[in-house]
Amino acid sequence: MGVPAQSVAADGDLIARYLAGEEPAAAELVRRHATALARFIAAHGAPEEELEDLTQETLFKAFRALGTFRGGASFRTWLLAIGGNVLKDRRRRWRRNQVVALTPDIRDPSGDPGSQAEAGWAAERLQEGVVKLARLQREVFLMRAQQGLGYDEIAAGLGISEGAARVHYHHAVKRLKAWIA
Amino acid sequence: MDRMNEELPPGVGPAWKALEARAAERAARVDVERVAARVLERLRREGAEAPRFRWMAPATLRAAAAVVVLVAGAAIVRLTLGSRESVRLPVGIPAMDSLSSPQLEAVWEATGEVSSVVDSVAPPSTGVSLDDLSETQLETLLASLSGAEG
Numbered sequence: 304m305g306v307p308a309q310s311v312a313a314d315g316d317l318i319a320r321y322l323a324g325e326e327p328a329a330a331e332l333v334r335r336h337a338t339a340l341a342r343f344i345a346a347h348g349a350p351e352e353e354l355e356d357l358t359q360e361t362l363f364k365a366f367r368a369l370g371t372f373r374g375g376a377s378f379r380t381w382l383l384a385i386g387g388n389v390l391k392d393r394r395r396r397w398r399r400n401q402v403v404a405l406t407p408d409i410r411d412p413s414g415d416p417g418s419q420a421e422a423g424w425a426a427e428r429l430q431e432g433v434v435k436l437a438r439l440q441r442e443v444f445l446m447r448a449q450q451g452l453g454y455d456e457i458a459a460g461l462g463i464s465e466g467a468a469r470v471h472y473h474h475a476v477k478r479l480k481a482w483i484a
Numbered sequence: 485m486d487r488m489n490e491e492l493p494p495g496v497g498p499a500w501k502a503l504e505a506r507a508a509e510r511a512a513r514v515d516v517e518r519v520a521a522r523v524l525e526r527l528r529r530e531g532a533e534a535p536r537f538r539w540m541a542p543a544t545l546r547a548a549a550a551v552v553v554l555v556a557g558a559a560i561v562r563l564t565l566g567s568r569e570s571v572r573l574p575v576g577i578p579a580m581d582s583l584s585s586p587q588l589e590a591v592w593e594a595t596g597e598v599s600s601v602v603d604s605v606a607p608p609s610t611g612v613s614l615d616d617l618s619e620t621q622l623e624t625l626l627a628s629l630s631g632a633e634g
Contacts, residue, residue, distance in 0.1 A: 329520075339511075341510070343507075346504065358514055359523055362519065363523050366527055423502065426503040429503050479496050
């Protein structure tokens, strides 16, 4: 799937403008991508109180490293990959502090109370499963299932082959299915 | 994205939908304008920061290099002799004798991780410099090092 070509071009233009010293271009990029990035981070099981900080940290690191961005993947995908790295570091702290990331208000937004409770339980199990996935499996799964990216785009963003991206996704789904069964 | 959800097997799909709805809800609470302002503020403050190089006087650099060479040599000797014999090098670095405390601290920072190796291989400096070693002691030291290399 991937980000439409026009959007990539527009991001590229904003990146060039920011690198040329135009600060508002960076603000525009943040506005464009921050919510999707936050969603990606939230689905990783990030605690609510750290979500904004993690989003900020990822964007800051991305802009600092913007000179190294070569455009092999879209800016969004590149950003998500950096988010994965930021999360990797933060995850150690969560493990130390035994953070329980989910609150019990996960529910199926369309269902009745009975099915909501069931969906809520399954979603909690699924979230646990997502957290327990190997890092690449988790990132590939979320990039595809949540962000709707194609394997080629995911592969470019994570620096792996397209075949490897497919395999990671397949294993992730298989493990998640077993986890919530 | 619906196509992606359709890829998910029964059981995972509805749970994913609920989880994703929750993630989207939480993400929507992130104040994008505040994030943008903070990112820009940090970039202004830290973004242009050059890599942190700490100026060190040539004498300090020489001393640091000497420490590294000494530690490497001692480590080689230790690895070569194994646990049969512990090697102690009662040697100070001549140039370090004249260093101030901050300079010494800079030396240890420069040698960084190897300082722990120093501790494990050789005791803290005894205040004896290479100049203080007798000819026999120097020959023994050199023999140890050359033996380790050979």
